Amino acid sequence: MSNVTLQVEGMSCNHCVNSIEGAMKELGASAKVDLSAKSVEVSYDESKLTVAAIKEAIEDQGYDVV
Secondary structure (H helix, E strand, O other), rough: OEEEEEEEOOOHHHHHHHHHHOOOHOOOOOOHHHHOOOOEEEEEEOOOOOOHHHHHHHHHHHOOOO
16 A cells, blocks of 8 residues: 555545545545645555646646646
8 A cells, every 4th residue: 555645635524534535446546635735635546546646636627736
């Protein structure tokens, strides 16, 4: 398993947390969202998933990966 921490703008509440965690679960990854740090730590299998795909899934939820 690999880990990546992404800075994400636009998150402000538990709905945001649930949206991102749900999107990561659909990809087969797990996420820990830190609203105060505006970050998302994602654990994923690098043989099945790329960082670009993770970023795209977060952006598809309406957030900006910076």
